[in-house]
Amino acid sequence: MTDALVRSPGITRVVPAARAAASEPRSSGVARDPSVDAIRVALLVVVFALHAMMVGVSVGADGPVLQNAIEHQAWFAPVSWVVQIMPLFFIAGGFSSFHHWRSMRSRGASGAEYVRARLERLVRPAIAVVAVVAGSLVWLAPAGLAPELVATAGFRIGQPLWFLGVYLATSALVPLMVRAHERARMLTPIVLLAAVVAVDALRFSTGIEAIGFLNLLLVWLLVQQLGFHLADGGLDRLAPSALWGVAAASLTLLAVLTVAGPYSGDMYVNLNPPTLCLVVLGVAQLALFQLARPRIRAWVERADASRLVSAVGERAMTIYLWHMPVLVALAGGLLVANAGAGLALPEPLSADWWATRPVWLSVAAAAVVPVTLLFARFERGRAHRPVPHAAPAASESRPAARSAAVDAVCGVAGIAVVLVTGFGPVQAVIALALLAVALRGSTTVRAAARSAVPTRPTGLRRARSRAGT
Template sequence: MSTKNVQGSHIASDVRGTIAQRDLVVDLIRTACVVLVVVVHVTMVGVGVSDAGIRVTSPLQELDWYVAATWVGQVMPLFFVVGGFASAVGWRSTLARGGGARDFVSTRLVRLFRPAVPLFAVLTIGLGIATALGTPAAMLDEVAFGIGAPLWFLAAYGITQCCVPLMARLHARAPWWTLAGLLVLAAAVDALRFATDTAEVGLLNLGPVWLFAQQLGFLWADGWFARRSRLLLAAVAVGAYGLLVPMTSVGLWAPDMLQDLNPPMLPLALLAVAQACLVQLVHAPLTRLMRTRAAQGTVFVLGRDGMTIYLWHLPLYIALNGIGLLVGLPFPTPGSATWWATRPIALVVVLAVALAVARGLRRSDRPLPRLVPGTDRPAWPVVALAACCTIGPAFAVMQLHLSLGVALAGAVLVPIGVWLLCRTVPAVGVARA
């Protein structure tokens, strides 16, 4: 056997070993969540053409069963649970190889925000050209609002990633007290929001609600859910959904789980509990599914570019609709039988174009290399500054909505933040050569 064949055999063996050690259900759920978000947006944004001009509607929200469907289709709590699992594994791996909090935070923020660098650049150019061409402000604001909608996730997830080292320590010392404390904080923020009738107060729940879901992921990584009986898991899931019924019936929290998303509210924490339990109930059949090559291949193709697909799918969907209008394609009436019949086609086209974009931007999605001996990440003040540079523009989009000014700020600050995080310095006690 040649040296090349031996090396190839070893590589294949390493890949199989890695797959065997991973919980592939986590990869499946993460990928499924991204695809489901694309499905929701493809069915929620309907572009119609009539004698009165172009009209944008939301056919999905007009369906009678839409609100009930959000109790299942609102998967962002589950996404943060899965993120907590991955964060726990990543944090333990960082500690095992001698790294620390700065290494972990830098690595996670770079992986999260690198794909956003070209996006903010393209958004700045596109909005700048549209403004220069005299696009009506109302139309431009509506389009920008839709394009920027997914960017809230960067801010929320970036905040939780910065908190992983602290939350992991709290989890190790008092997991249940930590969960209880976060739940109480989330309830207190909502109470203050209702008392003051100020929606902006709810921004404080970017911490408690999503960190609560993340801590559930830590429990998952510990094997806590796997050790519980199916009866208990089902009872907890039913109990969580049962609590949501009176909560969303008193007029404080919306029964539409998408309305409770930004800023996040207490019902999403209960939804995270229910979803975590339900996933464990179907973990065995999902594990069997992920042993098939078809499932592994699909998850590999879509999952490796999941963040890029998530960030780009809505701008691409809106751009594809714009191109269709320019070339004169027939647009069925949104919500009609023909329109619904074309949704699978629209989904496939959007995913295919998003994958093509992701492949072209693959370099921007590469992880931060591990530290070599004798090096370290920048000091905490630099990491904190970089975190502000990366998270800040996404937070501005979430609060102020996307505009040319916000896009330009992101195009400038996010690359600076990523660059700062990618720098290395000599480790303490190591002289610079």
């Protein structure tokens, strides 16, 4: 096998083809940046650990209690500046989406094909988790579990789904936002920033909290746009001193916004709804990540961690979607053990509770592994060969674009149903129907594209077969 030339912003190197193939998603056609892949895995670990620490199980005067153990804790606000990593998650996603879409576009794919490819990758695991979780909760209610406890479990499981819904929406807009980046590299984020500030100002001045949820799209589109700036190599031209200055200025501005301004110092309060603070935090995280990229690349190569990073990366959405159901199931197991075997459950945040956290984290991590291996097939799907195109497409049909937009809206709406209303049987059926529409569109267009690819004349195929080509 020949060697592969791998290029990414700030690095060009030759690696053995077998190793390059092992570190690539199947049929992506896009050179990977090991620092971005590694940081996405690290961020996923942080999310899992944080959510595991939030699980508080105890027995109160009125019976079993399942709660967020660190919610409304004053000491958590400064900690949240470190563990609120969603901005960097969307920056890394923007980096990957930028390269993925430009690679597909260079092969002649349309924006609609890109959107449907992303829908297929993201909707499959969503269908699996909605179906299994809803079925399990429906079964638990008549099994004797208190209805309010079942409702709480459904709420806790559904909380992380906001990320999937927003990620679906921002991914569907990647072709449009990349075009805006290419035509107005600086103006695009400035316009988005002005819109974010306007939404926050209107929300605070009117006291209408619902206005803030407009930033569910605006904030994360802006942060995704930062990932485009990382992907196009623009940050590689900045000196380390300039990056340190950007990080320091961003954190200083964040301090002003939270101490003297109207924003909470807890970055998780600023997540719901998203505010300007997450954008400022994202700029700081981007600068610090850019400074750390050479060291992260060196570590991946020195530790030969590319296979591990690739294996986790291919299952990242499955891990994200299933870690909370696993945590809630384990919490339910503790309650059962308490009722049946008298297992002592320490009060959340007590000294005994903190002492048991290492064991809890280890058990939770071990439990997530087999669940991920079982359900990862829905995320990875079947290996698809890329559909060849004669030349880069200058435009795409309006019906195809409209159809892809409808599919994307159905996908986001399907997630929103269970996120807002819970995993009840009626809600689950509605959500699954919407997700099925989104998935059906992506699989239908892929099949149509394959059937439209012209085949070689039979004589030519036989001649090349005899020639060994």
